[in-house]
Amino acid sequence: MLRLSKAVLSLVTITFLIGCAGTYQPPSSIERDFTRTINGSKEAIINAAKQVLILEGYQIVSSDKHAGVISTGKRQMNLTENECDCGTTMGLPYIKDKRTITNVSIGIVVAENRITIKSTIEGEYLKGDVTQGIDLHCVSTGKIEEALFNKVVKAIR
Secondary structure, eight states: OHHHHHHHHHHHHHHHHHHHHTTEEOOOSOOOOOEEEOSSOHHHHHHHHHHHHHHTTOOEEEEETTTTEEEEOOEEEOOOTTTEEOOEETTEEGGGSTTEEEEEEEEEEEETTEEEEEEEEEEEESTTOTTTOEEEEEEEOSHHHHHHHHHHHHHHO
């Protein structure tokens, strides 16, 4: 009888946990373009942006001064709901759960006196868990881009 009770309890628990993953609601936030004016030549802005990205722990995977573009590889970061929206389950933000992993990559496009910064955030809840693990689509709130922009402005001065 005890074995049957344990089996039923385990089955109920597993069903509940699978149900939680099944209630995923994608982000309600809308991705916004982060383009700002900045005083400086194209070359000065690109050099400052590269310095900031490296100091922030990003690895630059491609850069073209003539085209004015910089791309980074993924960097694992502990983000908050202030920085991104990765959706919810049962009304609770996934990003609040410490088992959510987020990786951020940055793309920067530079022109004379103008910079556009785009972050791509990939989230994963319960990485490697076959029954509950899910990939999350995350949307930046603009805080990551704003922080990088402010650091680039300081690096140019």
